[in-house]
Each structure stands twice: as C-alpha cells, then as structure tokens.
Amino acid sequence: MVEDIRYLLALYSKLFVTCSPPITVALFIGMTQGYTAEERWETARKGLKIAAGILLTVLICGNRIFEIVGVATDGLRIAGGLILCRLAWTMLHSNIEIADETSGEKSVKREDISVVPLAFPTIVGAGTISSTLICKADATNTKELLYVWLAAGLIMLTFYLFFYLICFFSRWFTPTFTVIFARLSGLLLLAMSVQLVVCGVMGFLPK
Amino acid sequence: MSVDFDFLITLYLKIFTASAPIPGVMMYVSIASFLTPRERWRVAQKGTAVATFILICAVFCGSELLRLMGIDMNTFRVAGGLVLGKIGWDMLYPKDSASESSVSGKSLIVTPLAFPLIAGPGAVSSVIIGQSEAVTVPQKFYVYAAVLLIMLTFYIAFYIACSLSKYMKPVFIQICTKLFGILILAIGFKLMTFGVVGLLKSV
Numbered sequence: 001m002v003e004d005i006r007y008l009l010a011l012y013s014k015l016f017v018t019c020s021p022p023i024t025v026a027l028f029i030g031m032t033q034g035y036t037a038e039e040r041w042e043t044a045r046k047g048l049k050i051a052a053g054i055l056l057t058v059l060i061c062g063n064r065i066f067e068i069v070g071v072a073t074d075g076l077r078i079a080g081g082l083i084l085c086r087l088a089w090t091m092l093h094s095n096i097e098i099a100d101e102t103s104g105e106k107s108v109k110r111e112d113i114s115v116v117p118l119a120f121p122t123i124v125g126a127g128t129i130s131s132t133l134i135c136k137a138d139a140t141n142t143k144e145l146l147y148v149w150l151a152a153g154l155i156m157l158t159f160y161l162f163f164y165l166i167c168f169f170s171r172w173f174t175p176t177f178t179v180i181f182a183r184l185s186g187l188l189l190l191a192m193s194v195q196l197v198v199c200g201v202m203g204f205l206p207k
Numbered sequence: 208m209s210v211d212f213d214f215l216i217t218l219y220l221k222i223f224t225a226s227a228p229i230p231g232v233m234m235y236v237s238i239a240s241f242l243t244p245r246e247r248w249r250v251a252q253k254g255t256a257v258a259t260f261i262l263i264c265a266v267f268c269g270s271e272l273l274r275l276m277g278i279d280m281n282t283f284r285v286a287g288g289l290v291l292g293k294i295g296w297d298m299l300y301p302k303d304s305a306s307e308s309s310v311s312g313k314s315l316i317v318t319p320l321a322f323p324l325i326a327g328p329g330a331v332s333s334v335i336i337g338q339s340e341a342v343t344v345p346q347k348f349y350v351y352a353a354v355l356l357i358m359l360t361f362y363i364a365f366y367i368a369c370s371l372s373k374y375m376k377p378v379f380i381q382i383c384t385k386l387f388g389i390l391i392l393a394i395g396f397k398l399m400t401f402g403v404v405g406l407l408k409s410v
Contacts, residue, residue, distance in 0.1 A: 194286050
C-alpha cells in the first residue's frame with residue numbers, strides 16, 4: 001500500500017515538475033490582460049477541457065499516435081516553441097491601452113486563446129506529453145498503468161484548482177498590474193520559447 | 208579591486224545603453240508636454256522610484272526565476288537580444304508617436320514611464336545577465352550599485368530635461384534617438400550572437 005502511494009506520488013511529482021501549474025497560471029494572467037475575472041474563468045475552463053482531451057488521447061494511444069501522425073516530440077517542441085514565441089511577442093508589444101478602463105468599452109474583438117496557446121502548449125506542452133508517454137512506458141503491470149492514469153487525472157485536477165484560484169484572485173488585479181506583468185513575463189516566455197525551439201532542433205540534429 | 212571596479216563601470220555602461228536614458232527622458236518630455244513643469248517633475252520622480260523597484264526585483268530573483276523555468280542563460284541572451292533589436296529598430300524607424308496623447312499625468316507613472324521607458328526589457332535583461340556574470344561577492348553587490356547608479360542618472364537626467372525642456376529642439380531629440388537606436392541594435396545583435404555561439408558550444 002505504502003509502495004503504491006509512493007509510486008503514485010513519484011509519478012505525480014514528475015508530471016507536476018514538467019508542467020509546473022504555478023508558471024502556467026502566471027502565463028495565463030499575462031495572456032489575458034484586459035479580461036474580466038468571469039471571462040478569464042470561462043477561457044480557462046475551455047482550455048482545461050481541451051487540454052484534458054489532449055492528455056487523454058495521449059494516454060490512450062501512447063506512442064502510436066506519433067507513428068500515425070508522423071511527428072516526433074521534438075517536432076512538437078519546435079511547434080510549441082514557435083507558438084509561445086508569437087504569444088510572447090504580442091505580450092511584449094501589445095498596445096492594450098490602460099486608459100480604456102474608464103471608458104468601459106468591452107466590445108474589443110479578441111482572438112480565442114483557449115485552444116492555442118492555452119491548451120497547447122501552455123497547459124499540455126511537448127514536455128508533458130513526452131513525460132506522460134515515458135511514465136506509461138515505464139509501467140510494467142496493469143496496476144501501475146492505472147496509477148499513471150490516476151496521476152494524469154490528479155494533474156488536471158491540480159490545474160483546475162490553480163486556475164480557479166488565480167481567476168478568483170484576479171478580481172483584485174488592476175489593469176496596470178496585468179499589463180506590467182504581461183510585459184515582464186513576456187520576456188521570460190520569449191526566452192522559454194527560444195529554449196524549446198533550440199531543444200527541438202538539437203533533438204533532430206544527428207548525434 | 209580595480210577588476211571589480213571595471214566590472215561596475217562596464218555593467219553601468221551596458222545598462223546605460225540598454226535603457227537609453229537620454230532618448231528615454233526626451234521621449235518622456237515629449238509625451239508629458241501637456242503637464243506643467245512642476246507636475247512633470249513630480250511624475251518623473253515617481254516613475255523613477257517604480258522603475259528602481261522593478262530592476263531591484265529583477266536583480267534579486269531574475270536568475271532564480273529563469274532556473275525555475277528551465278531557461279538557459281544563452282537562450283535568455285537570444286531572447287533579450289531579439290527584444291533589444293526590436294527596440295533599436297523602432298527607434299530608427301518610428302511607427303507612430305502621435306498615439307500617446309489623451310492620458311492624464313498620473314496614468315503615465317507606471318506605464319509607459321517606469322516600464323518600459325526607464326526599466327524596459329532591455330534594462331531588465333541586461334541586469335539579469337549582469338547578475339549571472341557576477342562571480343564574486345563584491346561583484347554581486349556591484350550589480351545593485353549599478354542599478355542604483357543608473358537610477359540616479361535617470362533622476363538627474365529627468366531633472367535637467369524637465370528644467371530645460373522648453374529649450375530643446377525636436378531635431379536634437381530625433382538625432383539622439385537615432386544614434387541610440389543604432390547602438391541598441393548593435394547590442395541586440397551582439398547578445399543574440401553570444402547566445403547562439405554559447406548554445407552551439409554547449410552541444
């Protein structure tokens with residue numbers, strides 16, 4: 001029993017470190033500047049559902065999915081990196097006027113961020129997919145396989161909780177704060193995306 | 208001692224060029240031209256204070272945050288270089304400077320004054336990179352000193368600019384902006400090259 005729990009905890013912490021929910025929600029705040037708390041929660045829920053779908057597909061199909069579609073995780077890494085790069089660039093240079101808060105204009109047309117870049121690659125990225133696959137490959141018997149599923153479910157639950165909390169607290173974030181936050185985290189995100197692309201390219205290079 | 212002192216001077220100059228006080232201050236003067244000189248000086252003071260806070264935070268926890276996110280210093284150089292290059296390019300070929308009207312003085316303090324005019328991505332990345340390059344304890348201390356010195360420079364520059372702003376000609380401002388644009392573009396490319404070379408070496 002203790003062994004089982006330890007195994008589950010190991011899986012969970014492995015996944016937690018690769019997808020790091022705290023950083024994810026921080027990025028989420030950065031990319032939803034100008035949203036109200038309700039709109040944020042709406043977007044987050046949609047993104048979470050899609051992310052859960054992606055994770056489920058990966059869990060069911062396993063490695064076969066890459067053989068069918070014909071991409072490697074390194075390819076996903078590059079794609080995710082490029083998506084994040086564009087996101088970071090808009091976060092750094094977007095001109096969402098802070099002065100607009102008083103005018104109360106809400107009919108601003110925004111692009112839907114819930115699928116890309118929220119679900120993929122922010123919540124479920126190449127790292128999460130590959131570590132889930134590794135966990136699945138490491139599982140030797142049905143019981144361990146079950147724990148992999150359980151760990152993935154727990155991670156999604158953790159994400160749900162984190163997103164719920166951040167949406168709740170974002171009520172008190174002033175627009176100025178979110179803009180500054182977006183600019184600063186955009187810089188970090190840009191570095192992260194470059195890192196992803198570099199990792200992907202390195203993976204493709206012959207050893 | 209002299210090595211550490213050199214470190215301080217180089218770091219100071221790096222942040223100086225990356226944050227570009229002279230065009231920054233001049234841009235501020237042109238943005239805040241609708242304020243009275245007294246108000247302008249007041250807003251500038253507050254903006255400098257906020258920017259100091261941002262930069263100190265960046266020095267304090269910047270590289271820790273990078274490590275937490277699994278970002279290599281070399282990739283951060285590439286990213287910082289990209290951002291700096293963009294700023295330099297925008298300074299050389301400005302898009303529209305007329306859009307910055309119809310704001311009250313108070314709303315200027317944090318954005319655009321403190322961020323990104325004073326403590327922009329350029330200054331933040333050069334400060335974080337400087338912190339990562341500091342090896343000895345006095346050098347780490349000098350990074351903070353450099354930040355404070357830069358802020359003092361900004362403070363003085365704001366003071367001078369606010370008192371002299373009526374004599375400044377637009378042509379002069381333009382020339383300064385272009386000159387610094389070229390410098391920043393060059394620094395951006397240097398950073399990117401360093402980053403790429405570092406990445407290739409680590410393979």
